[in-house]
Amino acid sequence: PGLLEPTSCLIRVAKSAPTLGIAIEGGANTRQPLPRIVTIQRGGSAHNCGKLKVGHVILEVNGTTLRGKEHRAAARIIAEAFKAKEKDHVDFLVTEFN
Amino acid sequence: REKRLTLPPSEITLL
Numbered sequence A: 001p002g003l004l005e006p007t008s009c010l011i012r013v014a015k016s017a018p019t020l021g022i023a024i025e026g027g028a029n030t031r032q033p034l035p036r037i038v039t040i041q042r043g044g045s046a047h048n049c050g051k052l053k054v055g056h057v058i059l060e061v062n063g064t065t066l067r068g069k070e071h072r073a074a075a076r077i078i079a080e081a082f083k084a085k086e087k088d089h090v091d092f093l094v095t096e097f098n
Numbered sequence B: 001r002e003k004r005l006t007l008p009p010s011e012i013t014l015l
Helices: A045-049 A071-083 B002-006
Strands: A008-014 A022-025 A036-040 A057-061 A089-095 B012-014
Touching: A008 A045, A022 A071, A036 A045, A036 A057, A057 A071, A071 A089, A071 B012
Parallel strands: none
Antiparallel strands: A008 A089, A022 A036, A022 B012, A057 A089
């Protein structure tokens, strides 16, 4: 899953800070159908990782697709992946192709 | 393109 996306890239974000530190916009039934990163906060786990970029569109989180998910559902999936104690990282499948 | 224009903008959530 996701591997058919020609320009997609798997990025592992270690939970190195208390917050993930990204802002997202978009979701099903909006002009931006998949969540797009609009801000990366300095000092957050995403910033510390150094690979997530503003403009990345998030296709999957820990293998769960965000396709068809409305904004709040997508945000909840990301928040719960970061909160879950079973893993010390979150895997994002992202693309720069919008 | 016309369809895009009819879709609403999204809210932004900080995570």
